[in-house]
Amino acid sequence: MWQIFHKLGSPKWFFGIASTLMPWLLWVGLALMVAGIGWGLAFAPQDYLQGNSYRIIFIHVPSAFLAQSVYMMMAVAGLVTLVWRMKLADVFVKAVAPVGAVLTFLALFTGAVWGKPTWGTWWIWDARLTSMLILLFLYFGVIALGAAISDEKSSARAVAVLVLVGVVNIPIIKYSVEWWNTLHQPATFKLTEKPSMPAEMWVPLLLSVLGLYLIFGWLTCLRMQTEILVREGRTRWVKELVQAGGN
Amino acid sequence: MTAEFTVNLRSPDVSVGTATAMKAVFVRDLKIALRQPQDLLNPLLFFVMVVTLFPLGVSPEVSFLEQAGSGILWVAALLSVLLSLDHLYRHDFDDGTLEQLVLQPQPLFLLVLAKSMAHWVLTGLPLVLLAPVLGVMVHLQGNSVAVLCLTLLIGTPVLSLIGSIGAALTLGLRAAGVLLSLLIIPLYIPVLIFGTGTVMAASEGAPVAGQLALMGAFLVLALTLAPFASAAALRISLSNS
Numbered sequence: 199m200w201q202i203f204h205k206l207g208s209p210k211w212f213f214g215i216a217s218t219l220m221p222w223l224l225w226v227g228l229a230l231m232v233a234g235i236g237w238g239l240a241f242a243p244q245d246y247l248q249g250n251s252y253r254i255i256f257i258h259v260p261s262a263f264l265a266q267s268v269y270m271m272m273a274v275a276g277l278v279t280l281v282w283r284m285k286l287a288d289v290f291v292k293a294v295a296p297v298g299a300v301l302t303f304l305a306l307f308t309g310a311v312w313g314k315p316t317w318g319t320w321w322i323w324d325a326r327l328t329s330m331l332i333l334l335f336l337y338f339g340v341i342a343l344g345a346a347i348s349d350e351k352s353s354a355r356a357v358a359v360l361v362l363v364g365v366v367n368i369p370i371i372k373y374s375v376e377w378w379n380t381l382h383q384p385a386t387f388k389l390t391e392k393p394s395m396p397a398e399m400w401v402p403l404l405l406s407v408l409g410l411y412l413i414f415g416w417l418t419c420l421r422m423q424t425e426i427l428v429r430e431g432r433t434r435w436v437k438e439l440v441q442a443g444g445n
Numbered sequence: 446m447t448a449e450f451t452v453n454l455r456s457p458d459v460s461v462g463t464a465t466a467m468k469a470v471f472v473r474d475l476k477i478a479l480r481q482p483q484d485l486l487n488p489l490l491f492f493v494m495v496v497t498l499f500p501l502g503v504s505p506e507v508s509f510l511e512q513a514g515s516g517i518l519w520v521a522a523l524l525s526v527l528l529s530l531d532h533l534y535r536h537d538f539d540d541g542t543l544e545q546l547v548l549q550p551q552p553l554f555l556l557v558l559a560k561s562m563a564h565w566v567l568t569g570l571p572l573v574l575l576a577p578v579l580g581v582m583v584h585l586q587g588n589s590v591a592v593l594c595l596t597l598l599i600g601t602p603v604l605s606l607i608g609s610i611g612a613a614l615t616l617g618l619r620a621a622g623v624l625l626s627l628l629i630i631p632l633y634i635p636v637l638i639f640g641t642g643t644v645m646a647a648s649e650g651a652p653v654a655g656q657l658a659l660m661g662a663f664l665v666l667a668l669t670l671a672p673f674a675s676a677a678a679l680r681i682s683l684s685n686s
Contacts (some may be wrong), residue, residue: 282675335631342627346618352685356614359629363610366670367632370663374635378642405652 209426210435212286216419223419227412234405242350242398254312259403259412262305268414269333272340273365276358279320286422288354289429291361292344293421297414299337306330325379336364350429371415466551467559474563477536485560488529488568489575495521496579507584514583515593515644519637522597523604527626529568529631530608533560534616534679547683554672557679561609561672562602569601584650592647596640599660606671607632613678617685636663 238256245252272294303328309327310320321327343360347353353429478485497516500510510517537543546556576597580590611629615621643656 332631332634335627339628339631342624346615346620346624347683347685352681355681356678356685359610359674360614363632363674370635371631371660373637378638395679420650 199205209286209289209430210433213423213426216423220416220419223412223416227409227414227416230405230409232409234402234407234409238399238402238406242394242402245311248316250380251312251315254308256403256406258305258308258312259306261301264410265298265302265305265330265333265416268294268301269336269361269365269368271297272361276365279354279358281363283353285429285432288358288423289425290348291340291354291420292355293425294418295340295344297339297417299334299422301339301414302330302334304336306334325376332371332375333368336368336435340364366440367420432433461551463551463555465550467539467555470546470556470559470647471563474560475566478563478567480508483489485567485571488525489571490675491528492521492525492572492575493579495524496583500583510583511585511648514580514585515589516641516646517583517588518576518579518593519600519640519644522601523633523637525572526568526601526604526608528622529564530605530612530629531622533564533609533612535612538616538682543679544683546638547680553569553635553679554676557609557613557675558668558672561605561675564609565605569597569605572601573597580669585644588606589644589648593644595657596660598637599657599664600640603636603660603663603667604633606667606675607636609675610671612676613675613682616682639663 209434235256242253244250274290276291278284279291306327309330313322314320317422340357340360346352347356383439427440428434496517499654500514502515503509534543537546547553549556573594576594577590580593585593608625608629611632614628615625619623639656639660642651643660646656647653
C-alpha cells in the first residue's frame with residue numbers, strides 16, 4: 199500500500215503508466231462518445247415539448263458534469279499537495295485547471311445555444327447559469343495565480359490553498375445564488391432534466407458522460423506528461439527518453 | 446517609527462500571552478495607519494465616488510435609486526475594501542515585520558486574525574459609518590438605511606477576512622492588485638447577495654432576522670476558517686521571497 203503511495207509520487211513511474219493507459223482511455227472514450235452522441239443525435243426520440251433542440255444535452259450535460267467534478271478533483275489534489283507535498287498532485291492541478299475552465303465555458307455556451315430556441319434568449323440570470331459562471335471565475339483565478347508565481351513549490355502550495363478555499367465556498371455560492379434568484383423572481387424556467395426521461399434518452403446521455411470522462415482522463419495524462427517533461431527536463435531519464443526519440 | 450512597536454514583537458519571551466501579542470499587533474496596525482491618515486481616507490473617497498457614478502451613469506430617477514440603492518452601496522463598499530486589501534500585508538512584508546510575526550511563538554492564525562480585525566476597523570467600519578449619508582442620497586427609505594448599515598456591519602468583517610487570504614496569496618507578486626481582485630471577487634458574491642437581499646426585503650417590509658442570522662453565520666465561518674487559510678498562505682508567500 200505504502201509502496202504504491204510512494205510510487206505515485208514519482209513522475210517517472212507515472213509517465214510510464216500514463217503511456218500505457220492513454221490509448222485505452224482515448225479509444226474507449228471516443229467509442230463511447232461516438233456511440234452516445236450518435237445515438238442521441240440521430241436515433242433518440244424527440245422531446246414532446248422541445249423537439250430536436252433538446253439534443254444538445256448530449257454535449258451540454260457531460261461537460262457541465264465534468265466541469266464541476268474537475269474542481270472537486272483539483273481540491274483533492276490540492277489537499278494532497280499541502281499534506282504530503284506530492285509533486286504529481288500539483289502537476290495534476292496545473293494540467294486540469296485549463297481543461298476545467300474550457301469545459302465550464304462549453305457548458306455555458308451550449309446552454310446559451312439551447313436557451314435561444316427554448317427560452318428565446320441567450321442568457322438568463324438563472325441560479326444554475328450564474329453559479330456555473332462563478333465556477334468559471336474560480337477556474338480563472340486558479341489559472342492566474344498558478345501563472346503568477348514562478349517558484350514551482352510556492353506556486354503549488356498557493357494554488358492548493360486557493361483551490362481549497364474555493365471548494366469550501368462552492369456550496370455557499372451555490373445556495374446563495376439559488377436564494378438570490380428565488381428572492382427576485384420565482385424560477386420561470388428550470389434547467390433540470392425531466393425525471394421521467396425514457397431510457398432511449400438517458401442511456402446515450404450516460405454513454406457520452408462516460409466517454410467524456412475517459413477522454414478527459416486521456417487529455418489529463420497527455421497534459422501531465424508534457425508538464426512532467428518540462429519540469430523534469432534536467433533529469434537523466436527525461437534526457438534518455440528524448441534521445442531515444444519519444445516512447 | 447517602528448522601533449517602539451517592534452520591541453513587543455521581537456521579544457523572544459515565550460511567556461507573552463497570545464492575547465497580549467494579538468493586542469500588540471492590533472494596536473500597532475492602528476497606530477501606523479493613523480499616522481498616514483490620507484491612506485485611510487482614500488478608500489472612503491473611492492466609496493463615495495463610485496456611488497456617485499451610478500446616478501450619473503444610469504439614472505438619477507428616485508424610483509431607480511430606491512430599487513438599486515442598496516446594491517450600489519454594497520458593490521461600492523465591496524470594491525473599496527478590495528482596493529484597500531493590498532495594504533494589509535504589503536508594508537509589513539516590505540520592511541520585514543511580517544517575517545518576525547511568522548517567527549513568533551504565538552499561533553500565526555491568531556495574529557493574522559488581529560491584523561484582519563485592525564484592517565476592518567480601518568476600512569470597513571468607516572464605510573459603515575458613512576453609509577447612512579449615502580443611503581439617504583440614493584433615497585433609501587427610513588428603515589432600509591438602518592438595515593443597510595446593519596448588513597454592512599456584519600458583512601464588511603467577512604470581506605476583510607476573506608480578503609486577507611487573497612492578500613496573503615498574492616504577496617510579493619507583480620501586478621498583485623488585479624490578481625487579488627480576480628481571486629477574491631467570486632468569493633465575495635455570497636456576502637453581496639445576502640447584503641443587498643436583506644435590504645431589499647426590508648424595503649418591502651418583509652422580516653429580515655433570518656437573513657441577518659445567515660450573514661452572522663457567514664461571519665462566524667469566516668472568523669473560524671479564514672485566518673487559518675490566510676496564515677498558511679502567508680507562510681507560502683514568505684518562503685517564496
